[in-house]
Amino acid sequence: MPSMHQHPPDQTPLTFHCQKVLALLLQKEKPLSAYEILDALREHGFRSPPTVYRALDYLVKNGYIHRIESLNSFIACHQRADHGDVSQFAICKSCGKVDEIRDEGVINSIKKIKHKFLKQIDYKTIEITGVCRACTSKPGRAKD
Ligand SMILES: [Zn+2]
């Protein structure tokens, strides 16, 4: 829900390119690949992949968006204020919808793993793929 999205006051203003990428992703419930973003933003002066990758890189590092590894695409973060140690996503392979979820049990498990096995955890995104409730109640629905 884009209306839940709030920037902490200490953030430096985003560049024009970052603003455009973030605005685009906030409109979408589904993640977009870098090339889909490039295509959608050509009219705003995005001419080459490096422009998009630089903006995506900055937005990921600063928590505005997430990279969904299994889909090789990006989605806006809708819970920046209370993010915890790990990002969790429920991905519908039928309609492509991605929900950012926050399960305390998962967060606690990661904390235990960190405590027992890894001093530092780099990869902190959990992606759970399946079929969403809306899709299971509409069995005939085609993928896009
Ligand atoms: Zn997030």
Ligand SMILES: [Zn+2]
């Ligand atoms: Zn679905």
